[in-house]
Amino acid sequence: MTDRLEQQFAFLREVEKLKSVTRATPIHDASRPENSAEHSWTLALYALVLADQAAPGVDALRAVKMLLIHDIVEIDVGDVPIHSAGGTAHSSADIQAAELTAATRIFSLLPKDMADEFQALWEEFEAAETPTAIYAKSLDRAQPVLLNHQSGGGSWIDYDVTWDQLETRVGSKIARGLPGVWDWVKTRIRPWFADRGL
Amino acid sequence: MTDRLEQQFAFLREVEKLKSVTRATPIHDASRPENSAEHSWTLALYALVLADQAAPGVDALRAVKMLLIHDIVEIDVGDVPIHSAGGTAHSSADIQAAELTAATRIFSLLPKDMADEFQALWEEFEAAETPTAIYAKSLDRAQPVLLNHQSGGGSWIDYDVTWDQLETRVGSKIARGLPGVWDWVKTRIRPWFADRGL
Numbered sequence: 349m350t351d352r353l354e355q356q357f358a359f360l361r362e363v364e365k366l367k368s369v370t371r372a373t374p375i376h377d378a379s380r381p382e383n384s385a386e387h388s389w390t391l392a393l394y395a396l397v398l399a400d401q402a403a404p405g406v407d408a409l410r411a412v413k414m415l416l417i418h419d420i421v422e423i424d425v426g427d428v429p430i431h432s433a434g435g436t437a438h439s440s441a442d443i444q445a446a447e448l449t450a451a452t453r454i455f456s457l458l459p460k461d462m463a464d465e466f467q468a469l470w471e472e473f474e475a476a477e478t479p480t481a482i483y484a485k486s487l488d489r490a491q492p493v494l495l496n497h498q499s500g501g502g503s504w505i506d507y508d509v510t511w512d513q514l515e516t517r518v519g520s521k522i523a524r525g526l527p528g529v530w531d532w533v534k535t536r537i538r539p540w541f542a543d544r545g546l
Numbered sequence: 547m548t549d550r551l552e553q554q555f556a557f558l559r560e561v562e563k564l565k566s567v568t569r570a571t572p573i574h575d576a577s578r579p580e581n582s583a584e585h586s587w588t589l590a591l592y593a594l595v596l597a598d599q600a601a602p603g604v605d606a607l608r609a610v611k612m613l614l615i616h617d618i619v620e621i622d623v624g625d626v627p628i629h630s631a632g633g634t635a636h637s638s639a640d641i642q643a644a645e646l647t648a649a650t651r652i653f654s655l656l657p658k659d660m661a662d663e664f665q666a667l668w669e670e671f672e673a674a675e676t677p678t679a680i681y682a683k684s685l686d687r688a689q690p691v692l693l694n695h696q697s698g699g700g701s702w703i704d705y706d707v708t709w710d711q712l713e714t715r716v717g718s719k720i721a722r723g724l725p726g727v728w729d730w731v732k733t734r735i736r737p738w739f740a741d742r743g744l
């Protein structure tokens with residue numbers, strides 16, 4: 349098993365670098381930006397805790413695996429904030445191509461069977477077509493909204509986000525997999541925007 | 547489902563605070579201390595990636611769940627470094643009692659059925675008797691060793707750790723669940739201590 353171990357630890361050593369990738373959302377007390385490693389931890393917990401809110405056919409533990417690895421490509425590409433470039437940068441073809449190259453580089457550090465499994469999980473997440481991937485994507489959109497709210501506004505302030513922009517860029521994607529969750533979140537955060545005339 | 551959602555999000559909001567709990571180990575480039583949230587992410591990945599190194603009877607996905615929540619008690623208690631107080635603080639009765647109180651407070655934010663499940667998972671991890679808990683504990687001891695090594699020494703320098711102390715406090719616990727992993731790790735890190743006459 350030594351060759352396998354060598355490859356497994358090469359991967360585990362490389363992904364430590366995700367702790368240096370910062371995001372647009374601040375942590376709970378607004379003391380610093382969140383990083384993509386701790387963000388991924390939060391999302392894995394979201395997938396466990398909200399499993400009973402998921403649509404039929406969702407495999408919550410598969411979503412946990414997906415969310416643990418979904419941002420590893422950012423080691424090479426960085427995080428692209430959802431509200432940057434007027435909300436368009438996140439889905440640009442250039443960024444998608446760079447992320448695919450990064451996924452292949454990093455997952456290939458693993459033994460072939462695991463590399464294939466992780467790459468397939470990551471591609472399933474990105475395609476957002478299976479019930480499990482739709483669930484995971486909805487969680488990935490919901491957590492930054494709640495964390496922005498918890499920390500006092502976060503990236504909504506930095507990017508001058510209006511309520512309509514939030515509904516279009518984020519709310520519609522949360523609602524796709526978790527309509528009840530978006531209803532709940534909406535009633536909590538709508539006042540933040542209304543109070544500011546946004 | 548609204549009452550459940552209220553409780554689920556009360557928990558998910560509370561655990562965001564784990565991002566403010568710092569550990570004795572620095573991150574990969576030694577630029578800052580690791581925090582317990584990103585540490586938990588790394589361990590969940592360890593549990594996935596090293597599953598084929600585990601003993602018979604280990605449920606790797608159950609270990610992932612365990613490791614995602616294993617440090618949540620530190621929101622109230624803080625992290626107790628393994629090498630602090632001559633290696634004794636970590637298992638003191640006072641700290642164990644405080645951690646149990648914290649687990650009950652934080653998991654009780656969840657709906658009763660989930661609170662019970664998470665509390666049982668956490669207690670199983672702490673007891674370190676089932677194959678899955680022994681596996682999870684071994685990973686929890688292995689990752690800081692490799693991260694200390696990756697970052698140039700980390701808490702080994704801060705606490706003047708010798709090779710014998712590392713073998714007793716940490717190596718024996720990695721070897722309990724993952725003897726092949728400890729053999730592999732040992733050959734990589736032994737020179738760091740030998741070079742310094744430790």
Ligand SMILES: [Ca+2]
Nearest residue numbers: 418419427428
């Ligand atoms: Ca992302």
